[in-house]
Amino acid sequence: MPDLDFEVESADVLPYAAVPTILFRLGVQNAVGGEAIDSISLRTQIRIAATQRRYDQTEQEKLRELFGEPHQWKDTLRSLLWTNTNTIVTRFSGGRVFEMPVACTYDFDVVGTKYFAALGDGEIPLEFLFSGTVFYRKDGGPLQVAQVSWEKEAKFRLPVRLWREMMEHYFPNSAWLRLHKDTFDRLYDYRSRNALLTWDRTLESLLNTAESEVER
Secondary structure: OOOEEEEEEEEEEOOOOOOOEEEEEEEEEEOOOOEEEEEEEEEEEEEEOHHHOOOOHHHHHHOHHHHOOHHHHHHHOOOEEEEEEEEEEOOEEOEEEEEEEEEOOOOOOOHHHHHHHHOOOOEEEEEEEEEEEEEEEEOOOOEEEEEOOOOOEEEEEEEHHHHHHHHHHHOOOOOOOOOOHHHHHHHHHHHHHOOOOOHHHHHHHHHHHHHHHHHO
């Protein structure tokens, strides 16, 4: 029965994709000799190991929505689910390197985006938890099936710089904001009534009005 070990070797931005995507390169090794792996239907849960890095004061302020006030962090700072992926690893014997594309969102209502955007520098500690089905043959025999052990995992520290470069590549000098449909309709009506050409101008007009009322 295969005994697989996984390692995350590197990560890069996939420059041409429908959505922002990070391409992880992973290595897999079978510790059992004489087995040819036909394929692996691999399921991976990727978690943010938030307790495994330090945060400066600015980052702590930006992470307040996720973890509360800094003095509460000993109770509230915890690992976060980032995403789940499915990958087909093709035939190999002994070991091989394969690619795992992970689609990312710039939606600030998503926990992962809030966390990544709050970080100024350094690295994002990630944990890859593997499961799935292995199709293999022992010494040229018939096809057999086994499960990837739930104990299989790997760690990787993703540079914050890479995530920022990816979002800048896909959304140059921009941020993404999701609105409730009723709110959007009101905003669109305001833009039309005031003959504002862009959404930036629309929001600037509203912000300027609000700031003026506060100063009175």
